[in-house]
Amino acid sequence: MSSTAKLTATLAALVFGATALAGCTATTARQAADPSEKPAASQAPEPTAVEPEVEADVPEQYVNVGPGTSIPVGGPGECESSAYIWIGSTGNEPMHVEQGGADLVDMGPLDFANGEVSLDDQGRPATYTVAPGDVLTRIGERFCIYNGNALGLLNGYSHGAVIQPGDVLTLNADLVTDWVDPYADE
Template sequence: MGDGVSIHANDPEGCDKPASLHLGRASAVLSRDLVDRGPRDFAEGTVGRDGQGRVVTYTVAAGDALDAIGDRFCLANPTVVATLNHTRVIQPGELLLLRPDSTLPWIPYFNPNSATQGYLQIPYQRAVEKMSAAAHAGDLDALRSIFANDLEALFPDPAEADVIRDALAAGDLTALRQMFA
């Protein structure tokens, strides 16, 4: 698939052409449309679709697990869903982005692209998680406050924060929700 990633055919079982998520330095891309094979054990949540009927989001149900969600949607690398959505553990009621818009930027979860060895990752991740919660709530004031007080200074290269600053200035919740899925 590229970047040293290979995915076996029929993995998950019964999927001839599984989809996969690719997270780049500032991008997130889904390789092909997801196929909803229906609720199953540990993947009983609600599916959100776009105007063309494509799977876009998934609302986590109690007891759901990433591997089962991957199986439900023929997604070969389901653990990447947690990273895409800036979380370590999925929770009931959580809305997960499954189909990122490849034309919009995505903010890396673990550390900024310009981070060097020894970077203090935990404060950055906590700020990103706060941004994610505020983006899902549609709270621009909170997003602006968290960015100014908690996140902006954590970018070793201030130019990397420009994409966030620009989206905040424009009040672009669509872009901010993707950046902090």
């Protein structure tokens, strides 16, 4: 199987899994103790609402976030809208990454997403330092990323490689100018 076919199959599985879990929510111990209490957010700008692009084949209550990709309107957890990490190619261009959807917003530490955040010069989340016990999907939820598992591919992890405490992850795909397909050599 070619590397492009493997990556396409992997991405399809991730999108299917994320879609299946889109309506699920988890209750943290803090939420159970005081549901009115919200996590503290870093000094990031307010989320930008995503205006749905009008396309004939995008179902109602979905928004187009990139080439051939639509996700439900809204966002995970307390997020008003979602960012999306698009990994792929169109036409004859090489595989690459793009950030789609809304701007990243730090919703504050969550269970399994307690690492430190570094901001860019405009105050937006740029990198994340992994803390013990962190999980990609929860890191994605913390930053309103619809497909948080894609953070692994965005940062060069492949074949089920596990993030480790101290790893520094780039959060915004548009900041990655030298992305290399981790499956290209297969």
